[in-house]
Amino acid sequence: MRNTLRFLVVAVVLATAAAFGFGVASAALVAPGLPAVQAITPGPGETVGISAPVTVRYAEPVADRARAERAVDIRADRPLSGHFSWVNDRQVMWTPAGYLPASAPISVSAGRLHTQFQTNGGVSADGDMSNHTFTVYIGGVAVRTMPASFGKPGWETPSGTFPVLSRERSITFDSRTIGIPLSSPEGYLIEGEFAERLTWGGVYVHSAPWSVDSQGYANVSHGCINLSPADAEWFYNEVSIGDPVTLHW
Template sequence: MRKAIRSLFVASVVVAAAAFGTGAAGAASVTPDLPAVQAITPGPGQVVGIAAPVTVQFASAVTDRAQAERTVDVRAENSLAGHFTWLDDRQLMWQPTKYLPASAPISVSAGREHIKFQTDGGTSADADMSAHTFTVWVNGVARTMPASMGKPGRETPVGTFPVLSRERSVTFDSRTIGIPLNDPEGYLITGEFAERLTWGGVYVHSAPWSVDSQGVANVSHGCINLAPADAEWYYDNVNVGDPVTTHW
């Protein structure tokens, strides 16, 4: 049985001095004194998951943030509810309050720019750290796999995270989380079939070295470890923006 989502969304990056605004994305307006919109992500025609945020990058620093937010409109058939976060003085991120509608075209207007992208069928995943399982729903069909999450002192964060990137291979370096290579806990290894969940280094990935613990115990440094075949299957079926919920 799929677990209830304990957090609608946990931001995967900590942004110093970020400013927040809430409310539905309204009808976009164009203000001549605002910088031009340089890029909108997701890009035109891209297929993403139902938890994907929308990022608007302006050509130069924005001084009137409230006015810039009023130029952004995100909609399917109607405007969608969400909230804004400023990543820096040029980048504005809009996140849906719940999820984007599945298998739907999404339109974004920001300033004078207009793009459309597409959501997938609503692929989602649930990491149960007590049961040591990772369950994925694709088109309503569940696949449950044994998994190992963060060990005591290095627990996997709890919440709902959108997949930020898919990486066929990635180097895991313990120094990025404050553990020297010469420490007994130190490591420098290559992981495969990886999906980034946080900018702090939490991934879902293949971990042949922990197969004996998967489904039994949590032994990782915070990542979600899967057997190679399961990790490859998930890599082949996941999109950027698909939600992953972690809980006890």
Template sequence: MRNAIRYLFVATVVAALAAFGSGIAAAAIIEPSAPAVQAISPGPGETVGIAAPVRVQFAEPVENRARAEQSVNIRAETALAGTFSWTGDRELTWSPTGFLPASSPISVSVGGARTEFNTNAGVTAEGDMSNYTFTVSIGGVPVRTMPASFGKPGWETPSGTFPVMEKFASITFDSRTIGIPLNDPEGYLIEGQWAERLTWGGVFVHSAPWSVDSQGNANVSHGCINLPPGDAQWYYENVSVGDPVYLHW
């Protein structure tokens, strides 16, 4: 019904303009803009990693997703390439193709809403599941290699590149969140420290004093990246949300 009214309105305007004579060749149809923006993250002045996505929360459900995506402009010195995904009908996520430029201001405009955030020096990590190591580089230069333990058979750590989603100085690890009852032989309820979330499915980089003897020589976790406490604290203190972690065999 809404479209029918719109088209009737446009047709009426065109007919009315035509009545003024041949001096008017055509009427321009102005498409409505995307809904108002409620929030954009990262927020103004934040410093994030070079794989950080940009999330746009709209004030109301978006009917025309293509138009909403076209309203997004993300730039450093030039426009940046990326891909879009949706969570529900109000939240749009833009993920960079490759990485954002390091140590740079990044401007975001969505319709009339604008913000600017910054990237850090380019803190990246590589988890080598075959050699049981976790290596951190800054600006492309390796600065620290740590012994690590990854997921054991049946609970393998996923391969791929994962931006850090959240970080916690302390956290409770509960096996029920990944489908393991506490009374199962694999069940656990542990107070942990120095943790960075990589997936909503429960994969973290974190301190694991209980597996120090295996770190560097065996994979014994339920999918997380276990680090020695001192190394885990150092990583927590140097990593930003949005920093990429590359995991491979």
């Protein structure tokens, strides 16, 4: 009887929400049984790129993942499409299908938490590994094409579209993090600058004064995108977390 009453209450809430124009995902937020939401990122007032994922972190492990996903509502002027992937049993990541609308407020609700962040004007980059170029677009318009060097044979840069995951003004590049001992002829321990992480496996766009002579002509890196110091600094100042970088041959 208790379970029957619970389902009736939820059904009434869903019907009421539909009558007032709310989506099912929004109505499901009031359904009991899900752990409390600790945090949503991006946070309030942040400005991010048009490929930025949304992460929801829960206070306890989530047993019913499908239900938790239905209880996350992400929208601009309309609900947005995307897919969920679970980082662990307390954290889920939503990735947009395609790009988020540019220069738009994006609202996220999950549990009792609500946040709103802003997208930028649509900054993106295209790395052409065949022509050794790196082109930056703002609002779909190419604003700068730079000579670049990508991964050499055996250490090829991955193809695909990757959102910028972090920005590092200075960073230490250690070959051991990608499985190359420092004692190897391929080993390195280098202090780098103006870096943007594209993958958790260690692919970055970054300043590489040591490969300037190869940039625009040959691919000589261990998978990263090498730019000149001036070009790397310019890109660092223009790019945001969540900006898409497409890499291709």
